[in-house]
Amino acid sequence: MPRKQCYTAHTLFELLQAEGSVGSETSIQAYGVRWRKAQKARHPCFCPWRREPGQDAQVDWGEAQVILAGVQQIVEVFVMRLNYSRRSEVQAFPARKQEAFFAGHVRAFEHFGGVPHRLSYDNLATAIKPFIEGLNREEQRAFIAFRSYYLFSSHFCTPGQGHEKGGVEHSVGTSSAQFSRAPASRGFL
Numbered sequence: 356m357p358r359k360q361c362y363t364a365h366t367l368f369e370l371l372q373a374e375g376s377v378g379s380e381t382s383i384q385a386y387g388v389r390w391r392k393a394q395k396a397r398h399p400c401f402c403p404w405r406r407e408p409g410q411d412a413q414v415d416w417g418e419a420q421v422i423l424a425g426v427q428q429i430v431e432v433f434v435m436r437l438n439y440s441r442r443s444e445v446q447a448f449p450a451r452k453q454e455a456f457f458a459g460h461v462r463a464f465e466h467f468g469g470v471p472h473r474l475s476y477d478n479l480a481t482a483i484k485p486f487i488e489g490l491n492r493e494e495q496r497a498f499i500a501f502r503s504y505y506l507f508s509s510h511f512c513t514p515g516q517g518h519e520k521g522g523v524e525h526s527v528g529t530s531s532a533q534f535s536r537a538p539a540s541r542g543f544l
Contacts, residue, residue, distance in 0.1 A: 411438040412471040433459035
């Protein structure tokens with residue numbers, strides 16, 4: 356109950372005295388302390404988050420600065436991360452085009468050896484049309500066809516709530532930093 360609706364030990368003592376009890380206020384306070392400790396021990400405050408293998412993955416884009424052919428450039432980094440095993444597939448593309456988005460998925464599916472049942476996304480323009488109102492989203496026609504071919508469902512996170520897919524958000528930052536420090540001789544594109 357909210358704090359203002361709870362009885363204090365003194366109020367309980369007065370109510371019990373009015374009903375004819377002969378106990379002391381100190382014994383009621385001691386009982387209250389024991390009861391609260393027992394309640395805390397009985398009800399843990401966590402909910403385990405269990406994922407099955409192949410059930411979920413998270414997808415996101417990031418940016419990295421690389422030196423390619425002696426020229427410093429910004430590349431778009433595609434990251435797909437499996438929730439169960441925490442394995443990631445990272446790829447770099449020259450731009451965040453829909454073709455790169457689909458190619459990133461296909462290469463990740465090949466790398467993982469299968470397609471997760473559900474993929475979580477930010478509100479990417481390559482997957483959905485701009486918001487009309489609220490949380491209602493309309494997927495791009497090409498994305499619907501792609502998703503239907505590979506038979507996975509899509510989940511779009513609440514705008515501004517990066518914690519909903521925090522695993523891939525962390526992977527994007529780490530991967531972008533690795534691309535920026537990578538030797539120029541490695542071909543990423």
